[in-house]
Amino acid sequence: MTHPTIPFIDLKSQFSALEPQIRERMDRVLAHGQYILGPEVTELEEQLADFVGVTHCYGVASGTDALQIALMALGVGPGDEVITVPYTWISSAETIALVGARPVFVDIQPDTWNMDPTQLEAAITERTRAIMPVGIYGQPADMAAVNAIADRHGLLVVEDAAQSLGSTHHGKRAGGLGTIGCTSFFPSKPLGCYGDGGALFTDNPDLAQRMKQIRNHGQAKKHHHPILGINARLDTLQAAVLLAKLEVFDQEIDQRQTVASHYARALSGSSIKAPQVANSNTSVWAQYTVLSDDREALKERLKAEGIPSVNYYAVPMHRQPVFADLGYQAGDFPVSEHVADHCLSLPMSPALTASQIDHITSTLVARAD
Structure with a gap:
């Protein structure tokens, strides 16, 4: 029996379910014409601040911009x-370098694949200004320890919550x-728009004011620019899309957790290592990523059954040519390198059907041992 290809991230089904709300929201923007910092941006910022539980939120043009603005x-x-950490998308380290600072890496935990706090203090020097933990694949790092x-x-913490x-x-x-939280609304994220987008979160009013200015060329009021900034405003149309999606975000998180539970049950006892969620955490399952000793063969066999898979972050940051001058060598971060060499992300979407999940899990288990 030939199975139809399963979407890796099913944005079409999500749009189909939310089309009336999304179109209504976007039509309002088209009617009022305030495409830059329109009322939907402010509405989204207020709802997101309430959702996260902070006093200040500002929408920006991308998750990368959010990290850079936070550091600025x-x-x-x-x-x-x-x-x-070296096991992350390049934005985490890239933005550190872009503001002129030096990225310093510490390895990740072997279970959650997030920053290992036990290695932090050995990496702190008199030049250390901030720590940037990354919430990889959908769960936060051990932020209490960090x-x-x-x-x-006396250090500052920039939380990379893009996933x-x-x-x-x-x-x-x-x-x-x-100190500051940053996220991304890239379309594949659990809460994604239809282009690039991101947001910043903080409880600090002074930092909030600076971030608000930086995202808009450092402007405090019209024709008055007291600090250097960048052009990093969230488009109003993207805010409109996000407002429609935010209405069902909690429901979609529950659906993602159901899919993850099915995966975990199927992989129990298998040679494929399932992801672990820390006892202190819940996960939004931005990706469902497993470790396999025979990753490439497993990837090809899944592909033959119409099941896409992706090996994210296959080259850790310390082995990227752009960071060669930092002086790190292969073997410096063994957990990151092991995960990079063995990881494989499976289809993950609130719209995955029971039959699709069964097909994926039966193929995984059949090929695992």
Whole structure:
């Protein structure tokens, strides 16, 4: 029996379910014509601040812009060091370098694949200014441990919640777990728009004001630019899409967790390693990523059954040519390298049907041992 190809991330089904709400929201923008910083942007910021549980939220043009603006608002620059992980998308390290600071890497935990707090203090120097933990694949890092270390050393914490918005750590939402939280609305994210987009979160009013100015050329009021900024405003049309999607986001998170539970049950006892969620966390399952000792063969066999898969972050940051001058070598971060060499992300979407899940899991188990 030939199975139809399963979407890796099913945005078409999501749009079909939400089309009336999305079109209504977008039509309002087309009618009023305020395409830059229109009323939908402010409405979205207010709803997201309430959702995350912080006092300030500002929409920006991308998750990468959010990270860069956060570092700029904190005054991170040349001569500073910022600690992050090598197993992540390049934006985490890229933005540190773009503001003139030096990325410093620490390895990840072997179970959650997030920053290992036990390695943090050894990486702190007199030049360390901030720590940037990443919530990989949908769950936060051990932010309680990271914040405690940061507090002891007088450091700032930029939470990269590009994949973890909607998850929790000790009951508190991702995005609100550091000095500044950053997220992305790239279309494939659990809460995604139809282009690039992102947001910043904080409880600090001074940082909030700086971030608001930086995203709009450093402008405090018309024709008055007291600080340097960039052009990083969230488009009003993207805000309209996000407002429609935010209405069902909690429901979609529940559906993602149901899909993840099916995967976990199917992989129990298999040689394929399923992802682990820390006891203090919930996950929004931005990706469902497994480890396999025979990844390439498994990937090809899944493909033959119409099941797409992706090996994300196959080359960790410390092995990227752009960061060669940092002086890291292969073997410096063994957990990151092991995960990079063995990881495979499976289809994950709230719209996955029971039959699709059964087909994926039966293929996985059949090929696993």
